[in-house]
Amino acid sequence: xxxxxxxxxxxxxxxxxxxxxxxxxxxxxxxxxxxxxxxxxxxxxxxxxxxxxxxxxxxxxxxxxxxxxxxxxxxxxxxxxxxxxxxxxxxxxxxxxxxxxxxxxxxxxxxxx
Numbered sequence: 001x002x003x004x005x006x007x008x009x010x011x012x013x014x015x016x017x018x019x020x021x022x023x024x025x026x027x028x029x030x031x032x033x034x035x036x037x038x039x040x041x042x043x044x045x046x047x048x049x050x051x052x053x054x055x056x057x058x059x060x061x062x063x064x065x066x067x068x069x070x071x072x073x074x075x076x077x078x079x080x081x082x083x084x085x086x087x088x089x090x091x092x093x094x095x096x097x098x099x100x101x102x103x104x105x106x107x108x109x110x111x112x113x
Contacts, residue, residue, distance in 0.1 A: 001059045007052030008069055012076040014045035024085055067107045071100050 018041035022034045056065050074096065081087040 001056070004052050004056035004059065004065075005068065005072070007048045007055070008072050009076065011045045011048035011052060012069075012072050013080075014041050014048065016073075016076050016080045018042045018045060020080065020085070063107050067103055071104060074100060 018038040021041075022029070022038065026034045026037070053065055056068070060068065078089065078093060082089060
């Protein structure tokens with residue numbers, strides 16, 4: 001299970017840079033170049049994401065895998081925003097985090113259905 005989380009975390013680092021990294025470093029570059037670089041980065045993301053989901057499907061339900069992915073995405077995005085993009089954290093990050101904790105609770109709780 002830990003392998004799944006580690007692979008998902010690493011894949012999200014790649015994808016966050018593919019989606020948002022150009023906003024800082026490639027603002028003056030052509031859109032075609034930025035798309036090409038983003039696709040190249042995304043290739044490595046998929047090389048981690050696909051095995052993570054395949055491994056994780058042995059331990060988690062599909063819904064649980066998705067929630068794990070979303071929580072990791074937000075954690076990576078907050079760290080990326082803070083340290084790479086130099087954005088300030090606002091109180092809304094806390095509220096969003098609490099909502100995600102609620103989603104985790106509900107998707108992982110035992111149900112009789």
